[in-house]
Amino acid sequence: MTRDPVLTFTDRGIFCPAGGFFVDPWRPVDRALITHGHADHARPGHARYLATEAAAPVLRHRLGDITLETVAYGATLRIGDALVSFHPAGHVPGSAQIRIEVAGEVWVVSGDYKVVADGLSEPFEPVRCHSFITESTFGLPVFRWPTQADVGAHLNRWWRESVAEGVTPVLGAYSLGKAQRLLAMLDPAIGPILTHGAVESTTEVLRRQGYALPDTVHVTPETKGTDHPGALVLAPPSALGSTWARRFGKVSGGFASGWMQLRGVRRRRAVDRGFVISDHADWTGLLWAIEQTGAENIYVTHGYTDVFTRYLNDSGWNAAVVRTEYEGETTESEAAE
Amino acid sequence: MKRFAQLFREIDGSTKTTVKVAALADYFRDAPETDRLWTVALFSGRRPRRAITTTRLREWAAERAGLPLWLLEESYAIVGDLAETIALLLPTGESVDDSGLTFWINALRDISNVSEEDRKDFIHRAWDQLGTTERFLFNKLITGGFRIGVSQKLMTRALAQATGRDEAEMAHRLMGNWTPETTSWHELIEAENSAADASRPYPFYLAYGLDTEPEALGLPEDWRAEWKWDGIRGQLVLRDGSHFLWSRGEELITDTFPEFARAVDFVPDGTVLDGEIMVWTAEGPQSFNALQKRIGRKTVSKKLLTDAIADNFSAVADIFSSEDGYAVRLDTLLNRYTEAGGIIDIRTEGYNTQIDRITSQREALDRRIAAIEARYTAQFNALDTLLGELSTTGDFLTEQLANLPGMVKSDK
Numbered sequence: 089m090t091r092d093p094v095l096t097f098t099d100r101g102i103f104c105p106a107g108g109f110f111v112d113p114w115r116p117v118d119r120a121l122i123t124h125g126h127a128d129h130a131r132p133g134h135a136r137y138l139a140t141e142a143a144a145p146v147l148r149h150r151l152g153d154i155t156l157e158t159v160a161y162g163a164t165l166r167i168g169d170a171l172v173s174f175h176p177a178g179h180v181p182g183s184a185q186i187r188i189e190v191a192g193e194v195w196v197v198s199g200d201y202k203v204v205a206d207g208l209s210e211p212f213e214p215v216r217c218h219s220f221i222t223e224s225t226f227g228l229p230v231f232r233w234p235t236q237a238d239v240g241a242h243l244n245r246w247w248r249e250s251v252a253e254g255v256t257p258v259l260g261a262y263s264l265g266k267a268q269r270l271l272a273m274l275d276p277a278i279g280p281i282l283t284h285g286a287v288e289s290t291t292e293v294l295r296r297q298g299y300a301l302p303d304t305v306h307v308t309p310e311t312k313g314t315d316h317p318g319a320l321v322l323a324p325p326s327a328l329g330s331t332w333a334r335r336f337g338k339v340s341g342g343f344a345s346g347w348m349q350l351r352g353v354r355r356r357r358a359v360d361r362g363f364v365i366s367d368h369a370d371w372t373g374l375l376w377a378i379e380q381t382g383a384e385n386i387y388v389t390h391g392y393t394d395v396f397t398r399y400l401n402d403s404g405w406n407a408a409v410v411r412t413e414y415e416g417e418t419t420e421s422e423a424a425e
Numbered sequence: 426m427k428r429f430a431q432l433f434r435e436i437d438g439s440t441k442t443t444v445k446v447a448a449l450a451d452y453f454r455d456a457p458e459t460d461r462l463w464t465v466a467l468f469s470g471r472r473p474r475r476a477i478t479t480t481r482l483r484e485w486a487a488e489r490a491g492l493p494l495w496l497l498e499e500s501y502a503i504v505g506d507l508a509e510t511i512a513l514l515l516p517t518g519e520s521v522d523d524s525g526l527t528f529w530i531n532a533l534r535d536i537s538n539v540s541e542e543d544r545k546d547f548i549h550r551a552w553d554q555l556g557t558t559e560r561f562l563f564n565k566l567i568t569g570g571f572r573i574g575v576s577q578k579l580m581t582r583a584l585a586q587a588t589g590r591d592e593a594e595m596a597h598r599l600m601g602n603w604t605p606e607t608t609s610w611h612e613l614i615e616a617e618n619s620a621a622d623a624s625r626p627y628p629f630y631l632a633y634g635l636d637t638e639p640e641a642l643g644l645p646e647d648w649r650a651e652w653k654w655d656g657i658r659g660q661l662v663l664r665d666g667s668h669f670l671w672s673r674g675e676e677l678i679t680d681t682f683p684e685f686a687r688a689v690d691f692v693p694d695g696t697v698l699d700g701e702i703m704v705w706t707a708e709g710p711q712s713f714n715a716l717q718k719r720i721g722r723k724t725v726s727k728k729l730l731t732d733a734i735a736d737n738f739s740a741v742a743d744i745f746s747s748e749d750g751y752a753v754r755l756d757t758l759l760n761r762y763t764e765a766g767g768i769i770d771i772r773t774e775g776y777n778t779q780i781d782r783i784t785s786q787r788e789a790l791d792r793r794i795a796a797i798e799a800r801y802t803a804q805f806n807a808l809d810t811l812l813g814e815l816s817t818t819g820d821f822l823t824e825q826l827a828n829l830p831g832m833v834k835s836d837k
């Protein structure tokens with residue numbers, strides 16, 4: 089007797105025939121299980137959503153009045169013939185990998201993940217499985233992240249030096265996840281932290297939820313550049329160099345992203361300072377995570393899929409590329425995160 | 426290498442020219458003199474001879490990183506710089522080596538005499554001792570091409586700052602065919618007696634396309650037009666009773682054109698001419714083909730030379746000293762520039778007016794951008810509200826339809 093695979097890949101997203109649900113679908117469906125709140129994973133228009141309790145406030149904030157059921161990390165639900173549970177992915181606060189078991193066979197959809205603790209997101213937990221669906225945003229050996237402590241020290245030194253030179257540091261970062269992680273890394277003793285509206289609203293949602301985040305000052309149209317001497321400004325990348333940023337006078341532009349590892353990208357963006365910090369696993373992290381799952385079959389979604397898959401196959405895994413519409417960390421805009 | 430790596434990080438860590446110049450000036454003040462000299466050499470395109478092929482470098486890097494070669498190649502395709510790719514791929518290392526830039530350059534030069542196996546050992550050991558940035562720079566010494574956002578101009582400005590000397594003097598001092606092996610920091614940058622290099626040319630004055638209408642240049646009478654001759658650009662330096670001929674690529678080509686030896690008989694010592702080298706016979710200027718017989722020759726055979734001189738003995742003298750020769754033309758030309766209300770005066774005024782105009786255009790553009798932004802925001806808000814209303818209407822309609830008698834809700 090042949091039976092359906094636990095998960096299939098359709099043009100609407102990753103589908104579980106036994107449970108009749110999708111994971112992070114990109115077209116409207118009846119039932120969607122959501123790994124985390126970034127726009128390329130949590131899209132509007134589904135009839136019913138299921139996510140972790142921790143991810144719920146951000147999802148409601150971003151998607152409005154949706155029909156959302158929540159579940160605690162680690163708790164098992166039965167949906168149709170499938171057993172489903174959510175496990176921390178370490179990507180952003182509230183993010184999860186989704187474990188799906190059908191008749192004893194286990195698959196894990198990792199969504200986006202990173203394996204080192206960032207001090208804010210629930211730390212990544214490896215989940216044993218037969219088949220593992222992984223991203224590969226930074227699936228090249230040239231991507232290996234420095235420690236968060238090193239980048240944090242660099243970040244705060246840049247802040248202090250900029251203030252000493254009489255320029256305002258303006259740091260570009262995605263509004264969900266990266267911005268809050270940076271907030272937690274910044275040293276509030278140096279000065280006030282100003283935030284762009286896009287960053288502030290998400291930060292406020294997470295703060296109310298109980299994540300430990302420092303105080304911030306929301307920049308409104310009335311805010312003058314001179315109101316807060318010694319301040320650092322946290323804004324979406326697109327705000328760097330815009331008319332919005334002009335109120336701060338002379339600025340030093342910084343950008344925090346895994347892409348800052350590459351000189352070429354850093355120079356094309358023309359920022360003064362690039363901070364190598366990503367919410368995605370680096371090369372070492374991806375390989376470690378895959379090893380930990382004990383999986384035989386690896387499905388590689390967004391990123392350097394072809395190269396990474398070839399390497400996995402050469403190294404003894406049974407790996408295949410899966411086309412999805414996830415975007416990972418883009419070099420250019422903040423369209424997705 | 427640590428000090429050089431620090432300089433690199435400072436230059437690379439800013440987009441602001443002032444910061445880069447200050448970092449370079451600091452370096453030119455406090456780094457060891459031979460390292461400074463090599464830095465000037467590297468940043469002005471004088472790189473050490475390649476000791477290792479990039480093919481070997483790739484193989485050895487892949488081996489050290491424990492990765493298949495194809496993966497290194499794929500990574501290189503993304504990163505776009507081999508030196509950087511290798512630096513990022515190697516196992517993360519601590520910088521434990523205190524040797525300077527000069528040490529590593531000399532070491533790389535010396536390994537050209539050893540076996541390939543020894544070379545590989547040397548490279549692997551070097552990688553093990555250097556931090557990531559230092560490795561990148563070390564690899565750059567091998568692969569060549571230090572394009573790191575430092576122009577010659579930026580470097581001369583920094584040298585001027587560090588030494589308290591004139592920028593133009595610095596630009597001049599860097600010209601010519603010196604290498605760190607043939608000179609010292611003191612001789613190149615500081616020595617008062619520049620007799621050490623009588624041959625040194627001036628920086629070539631380059632032609633630029635106009636960025637405004639030709640009318641902006643002022644009156645045609647204030648200008649002197651020259652033919653664009655079909656020759657090669659050259660600079661003739663007459664000093665200490667000798668002559669030196671330089672090509673645009675700063676190569677000494679004195680022996681390729683021995684005709685110019687006669688210039689010392691007609692032109693005062695200390696004169697430097699920047700112009701076009703070409704063949705001129707009794708019939709007038711010749712095509713580039715006539716010149717091509719010479720280009721690429723290191724020296725000229727006796728026969729070729731006697732033929733050339735016999736052909737146009739007087740023409741050579743005329744070029745310099747006739748009524749329309751270089752000397753007279755140069756004198757007239759200089760007057761036009763330097764007199765009060767002369768070309769330099771008028772040009773300065775013209776540029777100031779242009780700067781004012783650009784400033785006001787920029788302000789106008791800023792205002793327009795702000796207005797457009799405000800309009801888009803308003804439009805977006807209106808759309809957002811409309812969308813909300815439509816969605817409410819949609820919900821209402823769905824409910825109404827569901828409640829119609831005789832309708833059955835389809836269950837998808």
